[in-house]
Amino acid sequence: MNIALLGFGTIGSGVYELINLNKGKFGSNFTDLESRKSSPVITKVLERDITKDLGDSVGVVVTDPKEILEDDSIGLVIALMGGMDFEYEMIKACLKAGKHVVTANKAVISEYFAELLTLAEENGVVLRYEASVGGGIPIIGSLKEEMKINRVTEIKGILNGTTNFILSKMTEEGAGFAETLALAQSIGFAEADPTADVEGYDVSRKLSILSSMAYEGIIRDEDVYKRGITDIRAVDIEMTSSLGYVVKYLGHSILDGKCDVYTTVEPVLFKEVSMMSNVNSEFNIISITGDIIGELQFYGKGAGKDATANAVVGDALYILNIVGEENLPRPLRLNRNLNKMGTGLFKGKYYLRANIDAEENLDQVLTAVETVASRKTVIVNGNSVYVVTSPIAASDFNEMAEKLRESVPEIFYARIYE
C-alpha cells in the first residue's frame, strides 16, 4: 500500500522525512512481514506550489487531486494542507474512494466531525486525527483508551502554543502584548494573521474535538464561549504576579449530569506554585478526568514540525498495522444530544483592570462590579483601577464586563482558578 501526502508545508516535510527518508523508526514497525520487507512510502504529493523542493523524493508532485483519488495503489492519504473547504472536500473524496485518512486539520475535524466519522465507517476505512489536538501529545489516543472504561466528565488544558509562548514571554520579561506578538511572528511562533490563536478559535476547535469525543455528542467551535487575550498588558502580568498568580490561556469543559456541557476559553489566573502555571513557551498540557481513573494530565510540545509529524506518522502506522484485520476498532459515537449551557458552572474571584481616564470611569467600574460581586481589593494607580472580587459565576462576570466595556473600553479581566 502506498501513501499520498496532501500539502508539503512544515509538518508535511516532517512527515516526509519520517516516512520516506527513514529519519525515525517508522520502517521497522509493521506487524505483518510483507510491510516490514518493503515498508510503505509516500509516492505522491499534492502541492499547488510545484516549485517546492521535495529533496531526493521517490514521490512525484501532482497538482490534480484525481492523480491521487484514482490511484488504486494509494490506500492512505495524509491531509496536511490546512484551511477549510478544499481539505474538507479532499478528505471526503478520499474516504469515499475507500482510502484511509490521517489529518492534523482541527478546523475540518471540529466542523465536520460526525459526518466524516460516518463516512469513514460507511466506506470501511479509518480516519485518524491525533495531531489535530495538542501537537505531539498523544491525547486523542489516550482519551479513546480511557473512554473504554471511564465516563469522562471534564477536560481542561493549555491548548495553544502561540498564546502560551506570548504569555510566558510577557511573564518572564515584563514585555507588552503587541511587541511579544511581533516577536512570536518574527520567529515563526505566530502567523501573520494571529486571529485564530489570540482570539481563541484555535483553542475552541481543539476543545470542541475533545469535548465531542469525551461527551459523545457534538460540541461545535461556535458552541464554545471564548474570549481572546489581546487586551492583556504588561501591567496585568505585573499586578497578578505580585498577587502570586500566573496568567494562562485555558480551554475548559465540564459535563454536568448526563447531557449538560459547560465550556469556556479565556485567560485564567493560576497560583504560581501549580502545575499549570509551570507549563511554558510552546508546551501544552491537557487534563482529562474520568470516574474510575481520576485525573490524568498529558504534557508535551503542542506544535512544531517534528512533534506534530510524530503524531501524524503514529496515526499512519496505526492504520497500516490494522489493515486487513477482521475487526476494525469500533468507531466513536457522537449521537448524544448535549445541552450547551454556557459558562455558569465556572466560578472564581476575578481580577479586573480598567482605564479610568475619564472622570466618571472609576464610579462606573465600581458600580458595575458591585452589581454582581463584592469587591475585595481596589487599587487606584495612575489612570487605572485594579479590582479583585469575591467569588462569582463566570457567566455573571462576563455579562457585567462586556456591558461595562461600552462605557469603559479599555479593560482586562481574568478569573482566578480554584
Next chain:
Amino acid sequence: MNIALLGFGTIGSGVYELINLNKGKFGSNFTDLESRKSSPVITKVLERDITKDLGDSVGVVVTDPKEILEDDSIGLVIALMGGMDFEYEMIKACLKAGKHVVTANKAVISEYFAELLTLAEENGVVLRYEASVGGGIPIIGSLKEEMKINRVTEIKGILNGTTNFILSKMTEEGAGFAETLALAQSIGFAEADPTADVEGYDVSRKLSILSSMAYEGIIRDEDVYKRGITDIRAVDIEMTSSLGYVVKYLGHSILDGKCDVYTTVEPVLFKEVSMMSNVNSEFNIISITGDIIGELQFYGKGAGKDATANAVVGDALYILNIVGEENLPRPLRLNRNLNKMGTGLFKGKYYLRANIDAEENLDQVLTAVETVASRKTVIVNGNSVYVVTSPIAASDFNEMAEKLRESVPEIFYARIYE
C-alpha cells in the same frame, strides 16, 4: 473466553467490580460482535484466604492453581497476588498453558522481564503489565507507541505514591519523617513494612522496567543506584524550602550514546516553581524524552484501587480485542547489551545537613566536602551544619557522603535539580 483472577486484594476487587459488576464500560467495548453479546467475565478466583467475601460473585474461589491452569475455558489470567516466587511461577505456568496474562507485579516483571516476554511469544500469547508502573498512568502503552518512531533517551519521574505522600505532607505541615510515615501507614498509604517504598526498591523496579523497554536491553533493579529518604528531617524541608526548593523522590535514567545507561533513585530538590515540585500526595508524574517528539510528561494517580484496576482492565480489554487477529503486535526486544555506568552523568549543586554533636564533626564535614566541591553556603545552627556546594557529579558526591557517614552518622543530602 473466560478470565481468571489470581488474588482478591484491593486491586483484585477493583478489577472484579469493573469486569464482573460492570462498574465501568468494560462490557461495551469489544470489537467483535460475539464478545459484545456476552462479554467475558471472571469465572474463577485463586485466593488462598477462602473466607474472603467475593460479594454476589458468579465466579468461584479456588485454592488449587490447577483449577485455572487446566481449565480450557479460561484464556486470560489476571495476576494480582503480589510478592515474587509464587506469582512468577503462576505467570510462567499460565503463559506455557497458552493463556494470555495481565499483571501489575513490578517485582516479577523487572526481575524476569526478558524471560517472560520470550515465553509469551513462544506460546503465541500476550503479556501485558501497564499497572506495574505508575498505577493508572498509561505510561507503558504510551512509551511503546512513542518507541515506534522515537529513540527514547531519558526517563524520569516521581514514581512512588507512598514517598510522595510522605514528602508532600512533611512539606505542607512541617511534620517529621517518622510521624508522617506512621500517618501514611494508619490511612493505608504505606505498608506495615515500608522498606520497598522508603528505601527505593519500588521506584527502582519501575525505573528498571521503563529503562529496559526504552533502551531495549535489560536494566535490573540491582543495576539502579538507589538511596532512601529515611534520613530526611523536618528541618531539611524547612531549610530547603527557605532556599526555594521542594524535595521530591526522583527516579531518573539516561541513555548516553548507544549503550551507556546512567540510573539513579534519590531525593532531589526542584525549584518551587516547576512542574515536578507541584506533583503532590499519591500522584505520580513520568517524563520520557524522544529524539523526534521531544519531552512528554504523564501525570495521574500512581496507586489506589480504582486507578490501578483501570490500567489492569485496559490491558485485559486490549488482549480480548486482538484475540484471533492474524498479526499479533511485535514483541519488545530487550537484547541490546547495555553498560551500567552508575550516576556520573547526573550533576548539580548539593544540599547537605550533618549533625555536629561531636567536637570534631564540623571539621570532618567541611573537609570532606572540600575534597570534591567548593562550598558555596555554610550555615551552623545549633547541633547541625548546612552546606550548599558548587556543582558536582552525583557519583563523586555520593562516594564522599557515604564515607563521611562513617564518622558523622547523621546526615541528609539531596542534589539540586538542574
